[in-house]
Amino acid sequence: MSEPLDELPADEALAAEHALGVLSAPERAQAELRMAREPAFAAHVEAWAARLAPMLDALPAVTAPEGLWPRIERALPANDNGSAATRLWRGLAMGSMALAAASVAALVVLANRPPTVIAPQAPPSAGELLNARLDTSGGQHLFVAAYDPVRQKLIVTSLVTPGSDPVHVHELWLIPADGKPHSLGLIAPGTSKSMPMPEGLEKLAQEGASIAVSVEKPDAPKHDRPMGPVAAIGKLAKI
Amino acid sequence: MAATAVSDPLAELLPRIAAGDRAALRQLYQATSSKLFGVCLRILSNRDESEDVLQEVYLTIWRRADRFEASRASVMTWISTIARNRAIDRLRARGPLAYAEQVDELEIADDAPRAEALLEAAQSGEALGKCLSELDERTEKVIRTAFFEGVTYEALAQRMETPLGTVKSWIRRGLLKLKGCLEQ
Numbered sequence: 413m414s415e416p417l418d419e420l421p422a423d424e425a426l427a428a429e430h431a432l433g434v435l436s437a438p439e440r441a442q443a444e445l446r447m448a449r450e451p452a453f454a455a456h457v458e459a460w461a462a463r464l465a466p467m468l469d470a471l472p473a474v475t476a477p478e479g480l481w482p483r484i485e486r487a488l489p490a491n492d493n494g495s496a497a498t499r500l501w502r503g504l505a506m507g508s509m510a511l512a513a514a515s516v517a518a519l520v521v522l523a524n525r526p527p528t529v530i531a532p533q534a535p536p537s538a539g540e541l542l543n544a545r546l547d548t549s550g551g552q553h554l555f556v557a558a559y560d561p562v563r564q565k566l567i568v569t570s571l572v573t574p575g576s577d578p579v580h581v582h583e584l585w586l587i588p589a590d591g592k593p594h595s596l597g598l599i600a601p602g603t604s605k606s607m608p609m610p611e612g613l614e615k616l617a618q619e620g621a622s623i624a625v626s627v628e629k630p631d632a633p634k635h636d637r638p639m640g641p642v643a644a645i646g647k648l649a650k651i
Numbered sequence: 652m653a654a655t656a657v658s659d660p661l662a663e664l665l666p667r668i669a670a671g672d673r674a675a676l677r678q679l680y681q682a683t684s685s686k687l688f689g690v691c692l693r694i695l696s697n698r699d700e701s702e703d704v705l706q707e708v709y710l711t712i713w714r715r716a717d718r719f720e721a722s723r724a725s726v727m728t729w730i731s732t733i734a735r736n737r738a739i740d741r742l743r744a745r746g747p748l749a750y751a752e753q754v755d756e757l758e759i760a761d762d763a764p765r766a767e768a769l770l771e772a773a774q775s776g777e778a779l780g781k782c783l784s785e786l787d788e789r790t791e792k793v794i795r796t797a798f799f800e801g802v803t804y805e806a807l808a809q810r811m812e813t814p815l816g817t818v819k820s821w822i823r824r825g826l827l828k829l830k831g832c833l834e835q
Contacts, residue, residue: 420827428826432794433739433801458723460826463833465728466779467798468735471693473685477702481680484709485673575703 427456431464487574487602544623546644554644555599557623564614566596568623569604585624585638587645588616593637599625621648661726669716676713683727684709687734694738694799704741708734739801782832790825793818 429435430443447454540562546555557568584596594613599605609617624645626638667675691701783791808815
């Protein structure tokens, strides 16, 4: 450098500040947007991140808890498939039964189920499969469900990140046209569950009935309706 | 990280991870999780939160492996940066109160690891550590605090009871000097 600057050029200063982490939230958001738009700016930020990263090298390594890898592995597909779930539902909207059968299989794959998963052996007869996606009031899909009225079997997949709410359990409900809820048991975050429709409920699990998930305390006394808030709800609909 | 510049044994894992190979992610996890857990713990000082963040980090790597460019950074640099950013996001999510509470702790907690880290850096001839130690002590400290805690200019100014413009100018000049020193 023949003529040392007494300040970094404005763009680079901003990039360095972003990499260092001193920008306020709105400034950070702006910088992120700029990175997406301007490769040169993004390159500055990356170069600064690389310059500063050796500070992390000096930190001591600490063995991660043993159960963490299995947790990560379980979360992989569900996590991966915020977008896959969207693709899945887009596929369902096209109304092909072949797609529908594939989608039920995809639900199973989506949750990386342990071998206890029971995937349908053959596509159900045409026009019978019902699906529901359970959305929060904010419109986020938290669960997806598929019901095969012929086999009277329900598959539900939770897209909730495992460990995100360790102090509650999630309880599934069938709410038929008469509005009286029936518990379908618990579903663990990030897993999927395949279950026979409990006896007596088969007739109620029809198009238009709702599947809901309530958030309950694990030690809640036995209840015949949701005690905690209903986190997500969706109606069973033909494909 | 300098050591990985020549050949990065982790770099071949990334394209496999991008293609959906879980075994490759597991290999990366085995090789790097203790390092990244150390990063999360340093920033968050809380095991449960660090565990959650570490999980997010590997899920992020899983999703974004296709965006890794070996020409730009080593794998370790790339994933350490992800870990740091995620941990800082979490720290910021605790809200302004958490920042306020940490002021006193910072002064004490920061010193011992810093001295050790500097010594280690100096011994291994690590360039950044050397260059940081060449800054005046106050600037070095402010840069390290900002880096490890994602403390904004405003929060730094409040903590140090110093005008915002002054803090900005310390950091900007510090960064300029750092760059010059690293380029030597």
